[in-house]
Amino acid sequence: xxxxxxxxxxxxxxxxxxxxxxxxxxxxxxxxxxxxxxxxxxxxxxxxxxxxxxxxxxxxxxxxxxxxxxxxxxxxxxxxxxxxxxxxxxxxxxxxxxxxxxxxxxxxxxxxxxxxxxxxxxxxxxxxxxxxxxxxxxxxxxxxxxxxxxxxxxxxxxxxxxxxxxxxxxxxxxxxxxxxxxxxxxxxxxxxxxxxxxxxxxxxxxxxxxxxxxxxxxxxxxxxxxxxxxxxxxxxxxxxxxxxxxxxxxxxxxxxxxxxxxxxxxxxxxxxxxxxxxxxxxxxxxxxxxxxxxxxxxxxxxxxxxxxxxxxxxxxxxxxxxxxxxxxxxxxxxxxxxx
Amino acid sequence: xxxxxxxxxxxxxxxxxxxxxxxxxxxxxxxxxxxxxxxxxxxxxxxxxxxxxxxxxxxxxxxxxxxxxxxxxxxxxxxxxxxxxxxxxxxxxxxxxxxxxxxxxxxxxxxxxxxxxxxxxxxxxxxxxxxxxxxxxxxxxxxxxxxxxxxxxxxxxxxxxxxxxxxxxxxxxxxxxxxxxxxxxxxxxxxxxxxxxxxxxxxxxxxxxxxxxxxxxxxxxxxxxxxxxxxxxxxxxxxxxxxxxxxx
Numbered sequence: 001x002x003x004x005x006x007x008x009x010x011x012x013x014x015x016x017x018x019x020x021x022x023x024x025x026x027x028x029x030x031x032x033x034x035x036x037x038x039x040x041x042x043x044x045x046x047x048x049x050x051x052x053x054x055x056x057x058x059x060x061x062x063x064x065x066x067x068x069x070x071x072x073x074x075x076x077x078x079x080x081x082x083x084x085x086x087x088x089x090x091x092x093x094x095x096x097x098x099x100x101x102x103x104x105x106x107x108x109x110x111x112x113x114x115x116x117x118x119x120x121x122x123x124x125x126x127x128x129x130x131x132x133x134x135x136x137x138x139x140x141x142x143x144x145x146x147x148x149x150x151x152x153x154x155x156x157x158x159x160x161x162x163x164x165x166x167x168x169x170x171x172x173x174x175x176x177x178x179x180x181x182x183x184x185x186x187x188x189x190x191x192x193x194x195x196x197x198x199x200x201x202x203x204x205x206x207x208x209x210x211x212x213x214x215x216x217x218x219x220x221x222x223x224x225x226x227x228x229x230x231x232x233x234x235x236x237x238x239x240x241x242x243x244x245x246x247x248x249x250x251x252x253x254x255x256x257x258x259x260x261x262x263x264x265x266x267x268x269x270x271x272x273x274x275x276x277x278x279x280x281x282x283x284x285x286x287x288x289x290x291x292x293x294x295x296x297x298x299x300x301x302x303x304x305x306x307x308x309x310x311x312x313x314x315x316x317x318x319x320x321x322x323x324x325x326x327x328x329x330x331x332x333x334x335x336x337x338x339x
Numbered sequence: 340x341x342x343x344x345x346x347x348x349x350x351x352x353x354x355x356x357x358x359x360x361x362x363x364x365x366x367x368x369x370x371x372x373x374x375x376x377x378x379x380x381x382x383x384x385x386x387x388x389x390x391x392x393x394x395x396x397x398x399x400x401x402x403x404x405x406x407x408x409x410x411x412x413x414x415x416x417x418x419x420x421x422x423x424x425x426x427x428x429x430x431x432x433x434x435x436x437x438x439x440x441x442x443x444x445x446x447x448x449x450x451x452x453x454x455x456x457x458x459x460x461x462x463x464x465x466x467x468x469x470x471x472x473x474x475x476x477x478x479x480x481x482x483x484x485x486x487x488x489x490x491x492x493x494x495x496x497x498x499x500x501x502x503x504x505x506x507x508x509x510x511x512x513x514x515x516x517x518x519x520x521x522x523x524x525x526x527x528x529x530x531x532x533x534x535x536x537x538x539x540x541x542x543x544x545x546x547x548x549x550x551x552x553x554x555x556x557x558x559x560x561x562x563x564x565x566x567x568x569x570x571x572x573x574x575x576x577x578x579x580x581x582x583x584x585x586x587x
Contacts, residue, residue, distance in 0.1 A: 194456055195452045204431060207428055
């Protein structure tokens with residue numbers, strides 16, 4: 001698959017944007033659960049937005065198409081679920097644990113898959129994803145097999161004697177909104193850093209990046225690890241929301257969701273995954289409520305995806321950015337010259 | 340001071356074909372060396388070996404007296420051996436300035452996850468100066484894919500220079516250029532070569548004869564002749580090879 005990225009400058013900075021972006025993002029996160037019919041839907045959107053954010057780092061910014069990200073989403077889910085059942089449901093333990101397990105998983109899978117390029121890389125990630133799926137499927141004593149993990153205690157945040165249970169969807173949403181806010185701001189900063197710009201250089205032309213001195217294998221491996229860690233965090237957050245770990249968190253269709261959300265929203269754009277998750281989860285919710293459709297919603301989402309790729313190859317947000325850029329008539333967008 | 344770059348019986352085989360066959364090359368600091376030869380003589384392979392793009396089958400490469408055989412391309416680039424490719428290689432969706440800046444900022448600093456590079460004034464100024472040197476300052480905010488072929492080659496050169504290489508390896512730097520572009524490129528290369536060692540693989544004889552102090556002629560992967568442009572032009576052996584190629 002050819003990667004379409006909107007050719008925005010690495011560091012499109014206008015003076016107002018430094019303030020405008022966080023304010024707009026915060027406003028969006030406050031309004032989202034108010035506008036939507038129920039809070040669990042808003043929370044689900046943010047879970048997938050974070051999942052997409054992690055995926056986008058690898059696909060949209062490093063140019064690596066993974067078909068196996070369910071492995072990391074699932075690792076995070078099972079880590080959070082198992083810890084909550086056996087040890088502690090404190091988010092301050094389970095979330096870092098999920099991130100750590102995801103990062104280690106990403107390092108192992110990335111180390112092998114990155115020895116190959118292009119389609120071979122993609123297929124190897126798919127193979128690793130399937131491997132984990134079947135391990136979880138067979139290892140019933142630990143993972144519950146087909147049944148998944150049920151009866152997971154309510155997650156809570158506990159610092160010393162102070163504890164707050166994430167009982168309702170609203171509580172989980174609150175946590176998700178805070179993390180989403182931090183993740184998108186941090187990610188925005190990362191993209192302007194030497195590391196972030198190096199990844200984009202690799203996406204643009206790996207041979208060239210290597211020829212000027214970039215250790216491309218190590219950089220790609222780190223992108224893979226970070227991407228896996230964020231996806232794993234999303235998986236854990238999904239467990240706080242659903243209080244259940246399904247085997248389908250490791251299923252290849254979950255990998256597909258990451259691809260879908262990222263491309264639908266706009267690969268290689270900061271907000272693409274957020275917009276993509278909104279479209280994807282929103283559509284799924286609307287479609288599955290129609291009696292004639294219910295379980296057949298993937299068909300219609302697939303249809304929309306095909307139309308979207310054909311009409312808006314840069315995704316929803318990618319198209320918005322391109323239109324914006326045209327209005328600005330490609331005015332010098334590099335903020336560096338102003339210092 | 341001895342040679343900056345030295346090869347000892349450097350060889351590279353592709354199956355039964357010896358693309359580069361026991362080549363001994365000694366590059367003196369500051370020289371411009373031309374490498375010529377008929378198609379398939381092993382010129383590009385030799386350059387790829389020197390850049391670490393591919394590994395030799397046998398032989399050694401010494402850089403400033405140190406054995407660097409088999410080191411990866413990125414490592415040699417950081418040490419000061421940088422290559423520009425036969426087929427133009429830029430970052431197409433990044434602007435010209437970003438193309439150069441991503442090199443100037445320093446591949447060794449890539450593990451900084453936090454500091455915005457666009458705020459780094461000295462990086463920016465150096466990137467701008469390099470673009471000015473190759474005549475692309477006016478196009479700094481255009482994406483690289485919007486440049487003409489010749490301009491992309493100049494951009495590539497600016498990126499190579501951004502690493503401040505001691506040895507610059509150029510694979511057909513004027514390929515596909517117009518007559519005027521070739522003129523400006525030659526001027527640029529002369530300027531660039533004042534402070535570094537340059538190896539040029541080129542098909543265009545006038546370019547090679549004008550630029551280079553010494554020329555190495557490759558034929559079937561082996562060194563056929565080596566000398567000043569005058570000596571090479573006078574060599575009957577070299578003429579035979581080229582005439583042979585023209586006839587066949």
